[in-house]
Amino acid sequence: MGIWELYAEVYDSINLWLPYRKMLEAVIDELPVSSGGSVLDAGCGTGNLCRRLREKNRWAEIVGIDFSPAMLEKAGQKLKNANIRLLRMDLNQPLGFPGGRFDYLVSINTLYALDDPARALKEFHRVLKRGGRLVVVNPVSDIRPVSFNRRMGFDKDRIDSLGTVLDISLAVLINMVIYLRSRFNRYHFLSEADFREVLGRIGFNTVDFRYVPEDQSIIVIATK
Numbered sequence: 001m002g003i004w005e006l007y008a009e010v011y012d013s014i015n016l017w018l019p020y021r022k023m024l025e026a027v028i029d030e031l032p033v034s035s036g037g038s039v040l041d042a043g044c045g046t047g048n049l050c051r052r053l054r055e056k057n058r059w060a061e062i063v064g065i066d067f068s069p070a071m072l073e074k075a076g077q078k079l080k081n082a083n084i085r086l087l088r089m090d091l092n093q094p095l096g097f098p099g100g101r102f103d104y105l106v107s108i109n110t111l112y113a114l115d116d117p118a119r120a121l122k123e124f125h126r127v128l129k130r131g132g133r134l135v136v137v138n139p140v141s142d143i144r145p146v147s148f149n150r151r152m153g154f155d156k157d158r159i160d161s162l163g164t165v166l167d168i169s170l171a172v173l174i175n176m177v178i179y180l181r182s183r184f185n186r187y188h189f190l191s192e193a194d195f196r197e198v199l200g201r202i203g204f205n206t207v208d209f210r211y212v213p214e215d216q217s218i219i220v221i222a223t224k
């Protein structure tokens with residue numbers, strides 16, 4: 001079982017973690033999708049952002065892609081009747097969409113795990129319409145797990161069973177593995193300068209940054 005298949009089993013305990021919820025809302029604020037507009041969620045996981053997008057906009061076209069069958073299975077259960085298309089795709093490969101297909105492309109905490117983030121960003125640029133917007137969330141390059149943990153806030157009222165505590169514990173452990181992989185250059189936690197350089201090279205026009213939650217993730221906003 002790969003890390004994402006295991007993570008899928010406990011992933012939604014992350015919804016009890018307040019910085020994650022704050023981050024989702026900050027991302028939603030950057031996605032003013034019009035009715036009839038289209039959004040691709042690249043690395044949609046269990047579908048948390050897709051669900052929030054649908055709550056905000058009944059008529060937008062929302063497509064979620066991920067390569068993990070277990071993640072997609074959870075997303076499918078969560079998004080039943082939400083009119084959201086979920087597709088299995090590997091972001092290390094060219095995407096199965098024509099160029100200029102989407103108004104928005106959002107990718108949360110997924111880019112770091114890809115073989116070559118620059119290649120994936122180039123593909124994101126290709127499938128966006130001219131004037132379309134890219135919103136990427138990635139852990140900051142100088143993440144400090146100790147202070148990060150100290151500042152972790154959970155929705156304690158909803159931690160009401162041993163099962164939930166175990167789910168959170170496993171999720172924290174998986175995040176430590178992700179952090180260690182970044183230290184051994186297997187995963188890519190990028191700085192503002194890294195993003196500026198690669199997005200400029202690919203041909204994005206404006207590039208802007210916000211920091212959430214608790215300054216441990218960077219939100220990158222770029223326009224094609």
Ligand SMILES: C[S@@+](CC[C@H](N)C(=O)[O-])C[C@H]1O[C@@H](n2cnc3c(N)ncnc32)[C@H](O)[C@@H]1O
Nearest residue numbers: 004043044045066067068071090091092108110
């Ligand atoms: C940390 S989760 C983030 C999920 C979701 N974006 C969220 O914020 O809740 C990372 C997701 O990236 C997906 N992923 C990792 N590598 C991938 C790849 N090569 N192609 C497609 N999805 C990938 C995993 O399956 C997982 O669902």
